[in-house]
């Protein structure tokens with residue numbers, strides 16, 4: 001059978017393309033190598049701004065809990081910033097359930113879903129796209145969407161990923177915890193914890209409390225162009241982190257920690273995210289924040305833009321590269337500048353010392369502004385001057401205070 005659209009990968013990006021196009025009446029097939037429900041290494045934190053574009057996540061009850069604030073510690077543990085908001089700053093999801101629910105929404109709108117079939121190759125001709133699975137079966141479609149994550153087979157096989165991909169590595173563990181105990185440690189506001197440059201690594205450690213789960217993780221920013229493996233043993237860092245959290249009684253001493261797992265996060269968008277009859281979305285296209293590792297919003301937002309472009313391409317009867325390039329213009333306008341600026345910030349972060357966090361700790365306005373940017377709720381690009389002005393003001397103010 002020939003489909004209008006075939007999507008490779010059923011994470012948040014793939015299912016969002018599928019849902020959007022099925023709603024418009026297209027004949028869509030969504031495929032994944034894993035059997036669903038499947039797990040995906042993730043903190044599961046969503047910026048609140050995601051609901052502006054994807055209100056159905058709330059309406060369909062896909063959100064586990066909300067976080068209203070938390071504490072951020074400096075590397076030496078000498079300084080800390082407390083954030084308390086009246087409105088939530090993050091929504092929390094359990095990826096196994098969230099991703100499965102998103103697939104179900106697409107299926108309810110008419111998408112055909114095939115799981116447990118790995119795409120090993122694809123061919124694109126003037127007339128069609130062809131996907132070849134590991135069991136030898138094939139499907140044909142007018143257009144293909146690559147939503148197959150950071151090591152995208154689609155982008156590799158079509159030449160859009162050249163050479164080794166630059167990635168950062170994050171480790172995490174998600175463990176269940178009784179609701180009452182969660183309230184005791186994290187309050188009903190589910191306040192999170194962040195340790196910047198934990199044990200000196202370039203990155204941070206996090207504790208994301210959910211409804212009945214606690215997600216603990218660490219991420220190391222590795223911007224090495226040749227993607228040389230970091231010499232740091234991240235497994236031992238996360239083990240030390242869990243020990244520190246228990247000893248400081250930030251989490252229960254008797255908490256049973258689930259298996260620690262890790263995965264890669266892309267640092268840079270692909271140079272090109274389209275070609276004839278093909279678009280690449282989400283992690284596959286390299287759309288993640290290289291500073292914080294946040295990628296679900298970008299996955300779903302790029303998917304929405306890809307679906308809009310595909311719809312227009314069918315209406316114009318033009319599935320060629322020059323028409324599909326509209327997609328790249330859209331995402332660059334929407335969040336391209338933010339990703340670039342986060343990359344610059346991540347580079348600066350590597351050379352940063354504790355002075356920065358010291359000033360942040362002393363200023364509520366600066367710490368709230370930073371939290372809004374880091375949680376993905378406001379654009380770093382649009383607020384960059386406000387941030388710089390506030391920081392400089394704090395530096396001078398603190399210097400004057402010290403002098404007199």
Ligand SMILES: Cc1cc2nc3c(=O)[nH]c(=O)nc-3n(C[C@H](O)[C@H](O)[C@H](O)COP(=O)(O)OP(=O)(O)OC[C@H]3O[C@@H](n4cnc5c(N)ncnc54)[C@H](O)[C@@H]3O)c2cc1C
Pocket residue numbers: 008009010011012013014031032033034040041042043044045046117118119120147148149150152153170171172217262263264265281282283284287288293294295296297299
């Ligand atoms: C430890 C960690 C913590 C993170 N924490 C957060 C967070 O708190 N908030 C946040 O926003 N982001 C976070 N991220 C990033 C986030 O997980 C990703 O950005 C997001 O999952 C991207 O969605 P996606 O749909 O593009 O790709 P994925 O979710 O990776 O989905 C890709 C799908 O493609 C399938 N696939 C892969 N290859 C093939 C193939 N050859 N054939 C068929 N199917 C294939 C996979 O099975 C998978 O289901 C974290 C990442 C890590 C590693």
